[in-house]
Amino acid sequence: MTSAPDDVIGGWDAATAGLAPPLVVLDLDAYEANAADLVRRAAGRPVRVASKSLRCRWVLEDVLARPGFAGVMAYAAAEAVWLVTSGVRDVFVAYPSVDAETLRAVAADDDLRREVTSTVDSAEHVQWLTDTLGPAARGVGVAVDVDCSVRVGRAHLGVRRSPVRTPEDAVAVARAADAAGLEVRGLMFYDAQVAGLPDSPAVRLLKRRSVAELRERRAAVVAAVRTVADLRFVNAGGTGSLHTFGDDTAATELAAGSGLYSPTLFDGYDAFSARPAMAYALPVVRRPASGLVTAFSGGYVASGQPGWSRVPSPVRRGLSLLRTEAAGEVQTPVRGDVDGLALGDRVWMRGAKAGELLERFDTLHLVRGGELVDSVPTYRGEGRTFG
Ligand SMILES: Cc1ncc(COP(=O)(O)O)c(C=O)c1O
Incomplete structure (x- = not known):
C-alpha cells in the first residue's frame, strides 16, 4: 500500500497545521497496528527491536514497553553505550565494531559489560578484541553472526x-572466543534475501529454497554451538521474514524494526500488509506548469542498490515524481492532480527505508486522528549520529 487514504493524509495535515514543513510524522494508530502485527507474525517469540530502523529513543522505549518485544538490536557500539546508560537493557550490537575506545568502556564497566553484547564472526575478530582489551576482555559478551546467504x-x-556457515565454522569461533575469556552469549542468523526482498515470482522461489535450507542449517549450527557455549539467545529474521519461522524452535527470538514505520520497500510482500506509519511533508514552493508543482527539499534517497526502489514516493494516489529529476537535493517536482495545491500546501512523501530517513530530521511529530499528540527528538535531534 504505497498510498494512504485522503482522510488519513488530511489528518496529518490537520495535526501539523501549525508547524513549518519539511517535517516528519509518525501516525500512532498505524504504528500500533504494525507493532501488533509484528507480534502476531512472530508467533510467540520475543521480537528484538532493530534500532537502526527506528533512530528515535521515544519509539524504542515505547515499543519495548509493549508485550511481545524484548531487547534491542543496535548498530553501533557507541549507540549501545548511550542506550544502556540511559536505562535500556539487553542491547546486542549486531554488526562487528572496531570502536576501540567504546569497547574498552564496555569492558571496564559492570553494567555495560552485562547489558552490551558485540558481534564476532571470525578468529580475527576474537584476536582483535583480545589485543584491544587485554585482560579486560574477560566476561565481555559476544554473539556469533552466521551467514544465511544461499549458494x-x-x-x-x-x-x-559473515564467513561462518557450518556448525564447524561456528564452533571454531565460539571456542576461540571462549578461550580468550569472552562470554559467548548468542548466535545470529539474518536471512536478508528473505527478510529484505519484496516478493516477485523469482524471489518467491528463492525464498522457499532459502527458508528450507536455513531451517536445517540453523538447527545444526545451534545444536553444535550449544555443546560449547551456554547461549542466552539465538536471533533470526527481520520484518520481512518473521512469519516464516513457524514452529522452528532453534531461534529463541526474532528481530524487526522497519515494520513499525513501514517504508515503501515493505509494501510488496505477500504475507503481510503493514500500514504506512511514517510520512514527511514538503511545502509547495513553485508551479513550473499546469499539472506540476515543485516542493522544497525531499531528496532523501535510501541506501542500498541504487534504483527507483530507493527513491521516496508521494503518498497521495495519482501523484508521481519525474523520472528525470526524482527527489532533489532542495527541489522535488511532483506531477499529477496538483493544480489545487497553493504555495505552502504540503506534498506528503514516504521513504523507501525506515530509520535512516530520521537522519534528516531533528523532531518526530506523533499524530493520531488529526491531532498532534507530542513532538519527540530523533537520534539526530539528540545530537547523536552513529553512522
Ligand atoms: C542483522 C539484522 N537483523 C535484522 C534486520 C531486520 O531489520 P528490519 O526489520 O528493520 O528490516 C536487519 C536489517 O537490515 C539486520 O541487518
Missing part, C-alpha cells in the same frame, strides 16, 4: 557479511 552453483544470493 546456487557459484552464485551468492544474500548479503556479504
